[in-house]
Amino acid sequence: MNRLASTFVAASLALLASAVIAYEILLTRMFSFLLQYHYSFLVVSGAIFSLGLGALAVSRFRPSDAHRWLTVLALATSLCICLAGVFILRQPRAGVTFLVIAAGLPILTAGAYLAMLFRTWGHDSQRLYFWDLSGAALGTAWIVPAMDLGPGAVGACAAVAAAAGALTAMRTSPRHWGLLSSGGCLAVAITVGVFLDVDLDELAGAADKPMFRGLSASQNPGRIVETSWSAYARTDLVDRTGDTGLNMYLDGAAGSYLFRFGGDLRRLFFLRTEAPCFPYFFGRRDHALVIGPGGGADILFGLLTGWRQITGVEVNADAVRMVRSRNQYSGGLYDLANVDLHVGDGRSYLERSDELYDLIALPLVYAEAADLVGYQLAENYLFTREAYAAYFEHLTPRGRLSLVLHDHPLMVRAVATLDDLWRQHRAESGAILDHLVIIDGTRGGSEKTGRVHRPVLMVQRTPFEAGTLDTVMATAEELGLHVFFAPGIREPEPLASLRSGRLLAPGIDVAPVTDDRPYFYDVTPGADAKLVTALLVAAGLTLVLLLSGLRDCRVVDARPGAQRFVALSGALGAGYMLVEVFLLQRLTLILGHPVLALVVTLFGLLTATGLGSVLGQRLPLLASRGLAAALLACGLGSATLPLAPGLLEWCQGWSMMGRIAASLLVVVPTGMLLGLPFPAALASAKVSREDAIPWMWAVNGAAGVLGSLAAVVCAMAIGSTWIPVAGGLCYLLASLGLARGPAGPSTATLTTGSRSALVVVALVFIGWLAVLYFTDSRYVSPPNSGIRQVPPAVPDAVWPRSIAAPSATVTF
CATH class of the missing domain: 1.20.1250.20 (MFS general substrate transporter like domains)
Known part of the structure; x- marks a missing residue:
């Protein structure tokens, strides 16, 4: 031959x-x-x-x-x-x-x-x-x-x-x-x-992922409205309520919510009491950046609390397309005049931007994923020490970072990484705690267990002042939310152990998450x-x-x-x-x-x-x-x-x-x-x-x-x-x-x-x-609809009594 x-x-x-x-x-x-x-x-x-x-x-x-x-x-x-x-x-x-x-x-x-x-x-x-x-x-x-x-x-x-x-x-x-x-x-x-x-019937019977459990639920079982496959993920819209909104799932697990919104914020008045909405009430409400808005809940939080400009960066192009294709259902949420939406990785977008923001929010960004070629197992880089440093570099002097996390161990790990970042800037161990407020997402469940579920971390670039903390505590009480941690007011373990120089959290890896080890x-x-x-x-x-x-x-x-x-x-x-x-x-x-x-x-x-x-x-x-x-x-x-x-x-x-x-x-x-x-x-x-x-x-x-x-x-x-x-x-x-x-x-x-x-x-x-x-x-860079609608008016009743309503309405 x-x-x-x-x-x-x-x-x-x-x-x-x-x-x-x-x-x-x-x-x-x-x-x-x-x-x-x-x-x-x-x-x-x-x-x-x-x-x-x-x-x-x-x-x-x-x-x-x-x-x-x-x-x-x-x-x-x-x-x-x-x-x-x-x-x-x-x-x-x-x-x-x-x-x-x-x-x-x-x-x-x-x-x-x-x-x-x-x-x-x-x-x-x-x-x-x-x-x-x-x-x-x-x-x-x-x-x-x-x-x-x-x-x-x-x-x-x-x-x-x-x-x-x-x-x-x-x-x-x-x-x-x-x-x-x-x-x-x-x-x-x-x-x-x-x-x-x-x-899908076999998957629903297994019920080992959030979407599969929703499809087989005994009450309000889910019905798939739309499915889209891509090289990034499979994205599904599932209808479980029929009126309030649609569940959006990424690979059957990472969930977000697409609310039914016809342009009248009074219809969504109940959102003001949700823990992830809490950070939007405070500070100067000029420009907010939302990394991973998904179905748009955090965009609605910003609209509900009167933010002048809201920028969203969503890595899943199909999520953006699904929201925009339902403009009548979603109220044209992503095409409002004060909403600017980009498709891509949030951190990458931020590091190429010269903008300063009053709030940077990461709303329950679910980063677990098997790599596309199956040769590695990597998470994204949104929760590393270097990422946190980039966030704070793009905040205004009194700006805040908001993190919505899944559970107590992840909250502890995030605080440990933030503390490491602070100590790199020659701060004392535990100094991060003076910049931190944590809201329990389960409305008081942490009072009994000492552990939080779906915690919301508010990290301010400057230490929280006593007057601001008083307002935070009063607002949380009025909205029915529980403050798990507030510096000098409520400091439970294991976070309090940081004051003594070492975070004591048995069973939790408290080593800082870095770009070199991004497994948050x-x-x-x-x-x-x-x-x-x-x-x-x-x-x-x-x-x-x-x-x-x-x-x-x-x-x-x-x-x-x-x-x-x-x-x-x-x-x-x-x-x-x-x-x-x-x-x-x-x-x-x-x-x-x-x-x-x-x-x-x-x-x-x-x-x-x-x-x-x-x-x-x-x-x-x-x-x-x-x-x-x-x-x-x-x-x-x-x-x-x-x-x-x-x-x-x-x-x-x-x-x-x-x-x-x-x-x-x-x-x-x-x-x-x-x-x-x-x-x-x-x-x-x-x-x-x-x-x-x-x-x-x-x-x-x-x-x-x-x-x-x-x-x-x-x-x-x-x-x-x-x-x-x-x-x-x-x-x-x-x-x-x-x-x-x-x-x-x-x-x-x-x-x-x-x-x-x-x-x-x-x-x-x-x-x-x-x-x-x-x-x-x-x-x-998927194209937008080209339509820019006037944002809805903010009802005065949305504001808690402890926070003064804005004196003037911003025009666009």
């Missing part, structure tokens, strides 16, 4: 890689809705582990017609994607084990495809690896608009895999059976894409037990695969050993994934939207890795010392990545295209370096002992999952700064092992496909630009 794979085979590889990575991203999106976010991450990680098992399954299989079997495996991947999608969406509570098995089947067949292809054309590994990564990069792009189809995107992934089978079928003889089979798989994919949907919702001290268990299981399985591969590839009789290639593959899999997770996590803050992190960071990294592979053909990488030098460069480059976020902070105020360009300046050189070693090692293994290639794919895939889990545990335990350092260490250890090993084969690398590589890169780049334009219009 020709040492060079045909263009049909290379293009088939690109399509299959595109389908598989798109399927992995889609899995994360579906599981984020179906499961709790920890389980979503674990299930997807377990499924990806199947890639290595698939490679191992064909290690002893030597077909006489590789094209025919590649066609079979590609079409099997297509059918398995359909079967997995049907099982997952129709049996979402089948159990984690069954979900992992179902989700992993397409990845297992894809792993077998990769191992067979690279073993057959191992001499051409560097060129093929370029096609592999280019296809994967394109998959990260096209799946973003495809996820608007919701479950229909399953059919899109299966259709692309079927097309991969059709391309390899073109090289079989006779080819008609392969083309007919590909057509049949395509028909199945289209059918699944059109008719597949989620079994993980309140239990130490790493999450489920993640540690998954890490140990992944480590054990990877070790078993590694030892088995080393044993199988040892020197036997006259056959040379290839153990170093198997060990090298493990180091490369873990190291690459550690670097990838770090870049995805930290560049999300710079880019300003999680979908942009997918479209820019992951796309850029995969494309650059593919370019590094094809450029490596011109370097002496097949010799051990040449490969060791490349690994050394990868290690040193990875170890310097912790400097990147600090340098990119200078770009925070730039336009979106400027921030994208700055991010790519970090991602592209890194990816090109990391693209050198693995394909060169595959080509070397083909020369030395091709039996090692399936083992290399198996160990590399397993180590990649191990690396992603290790990255999350590392970030939670000691901070994400150390993730690329650990990745660099993997590369450096591999370099040391190769440098001390035998010289290796001296066969020259095949330098082919440079012209076709340029064409592929050009096509992929054009596709990326189209998706980038879609992402900007869909997620970052």
